[in-house]
Amino acid sequence: MPNLNISRLDFARKRRQLTQKKLAELAGVTPNTLSRLAKGITLDPSMETVTALAKALGYPVSFFFLDDVDELHEKQVSFRSLKAMTAGQTAAALASGALGYLFNDWVSTRFNLPSADLLDLRDEDPVTAAASIRRHWGLGFRPIPNLIKMMEAKGIRVFTLSEGKNVDAFSFWRDGTPYIFLNTLKSAERSRFDAAHELGHLLMHAHGYTDGADVERDADSFASNLLVPREDLIANLSQVRSLSQIVASKHRWGVSVPALARSLKDSDILSEWHYRELCKQIAIAGYRTKEPMSMEREYSVLWRKVLEELWRERFTKESIAAELSIPLDEMNSLLQGVLGERTAPVKANARGLRAV
Template identity: 50%
Template sequence: MFNPQRLSLARKRRRLSSKGFAELIGMSPVTVTRLESGNNEPDPTTIDLISKKLKFPKEFFYGGDIDDLERGAASFRSLSSMTARERDAALASGSLAYLLSDYVAERFNLPEPKLIDLSHERDPAAAARTIRQAWALGEQPISSMIKLLESKGVRVFSLAENTKNVDAFSCWRNGVPYVFLNTFKSAERSRLDAAHELAHLVLHKHGGPQGRDAELEANSFASSFLMPKADVLSRIPFVGRLDDVVAAKRRWGVSTAALAYRLHKLGVLSDWQYRTFCIQINQRGYRTAEPNGLPREESVLWKKVFTELWTDRISKSQVAAQLHLPADELENLVFGLTSDVAPPERAKGRPSLKAV
């Protein structure tokens, strides 16, 4: 039977209000409301029109219910500048990610979650140190945040939202942590976003501070996690020019602004120096174009999954077809790592990902 919940999800994914969708398909808003509430059953002609306008396969609207990613269950980094349509589109993308995640979990043994519940910890910097100790990271820089999170059982997806207003968000579902990163951001910003969302997952799993207080805690955690105090102070005991910060930032894979902020918090930069550097960062355009930028991090897990699927001649388009998703939606969720490639020769020994 036609599933009205999926209609609502597809509409939100396309950033359409009920009124805007009604105009798009030439119906009244009341009719659209009745369709989404399940009070009206659309005829085949209407379903064809809906499929065409929303660019979702017709079969998508006949599937079972998809877990809704509710606004209250997701920790959004950016709230003030985000519109309701942008928020709903991002949440809808998260629901589609659940479909792909379940599909993969049925076929592969994936890393089990290894996050620590630190909701009792009131000092974000101490929480960052605790996580580093638990994961045996020491004081060394983290080469890849995505690879690290995936190895600890976090399901990391990308958001191709084409807007700066949706930074990233995270949530828990059935005991599994999820992080969604906006690929519209720079590589340095995405790394900070990933650490920021890790903070929400370990600090705010059971509630706690909300709104601005929660964001400040997550910012402090992310800064401490990516730039450990001992390592930063041993490398940068003194700073004379902004160019010194630009030259040093690559070690920790952060932006110029993020390292300047950290140095100020650690007392390396005085209040006057920090204000001066912030002005210079704005004047040089470093807020929008990071100097000496890093290459974007890629998902190791998704690349392995789709390579393994391809050895069984299961292509990207076939996965999308089985899930009844538009191919571009699937591509957007996995960092563009679903291109069809020649199947590799199987290595000897037990693979790190094993089909169930």
């Protein structure tokens, strides 16, 4: 039998946001035993010890005897809310990214998934970048009815985040494939804006992510201009007389009330004074925390088709998790938010998705 892979033990510990002391306590082993394992002093622990650690982590024993996981590093990733995250949340989110491409790699051996059709827009300002990708994708000035579906068709892999409200979203490139992880605990409109924000990072900051308010403002500006093109906004909402008018109009572009108000201001449809007055009304109405007349949430089309095809081959989420040697709850954390609740598979029809 191969030796225990200590790096995988550390990976699972970080994913579960456990300290070594807490893991030792949950597994019923001494801290010294775990410390000696982590430092590589003990190379051949008893199967009883490994089983206890695996049970405490909720991972199958087989996970800890495979090759190293190709882990993500913080500098590879664009985090939407890094300052609000604890070190444990950051490490767990990075680990979820690695699990995402483990799943993607496994699926890619069985299907021809869409390849990336993005541009390198690092030298363009956010407004120009949004116009460039719209032109490249043939969108014109019309609204985007389903952003996740469009991004998946352009080769972006979209997964769910399960680290709580402090982690909004993040994105990264790996081996020429772009990934976006979304927090689906937020409203449908805000999650959609997060997706557009991360697309901005993938396009404008592909050469290396950097921290800073300017970078985040650029991604916000890109998202606003991608989702609400100025030309379409002027054509359909050239005058604003009340907050209720904004609420009634937001569904055209699939954005939140505050986001649409900001777009109206940036497009010079609202004066600075009018915008500030509307912001006060938005705050009083509670629309910064609860979206009125919320739109229907967007879900993944790609992963649904993949799972339906695999289901026809008698693959379930449980059997896929077993193939990857990961817990079922990790499979669900990656996919549940972007798949939505399904009681039964729909009629399998994977047009555009070919088995290898």
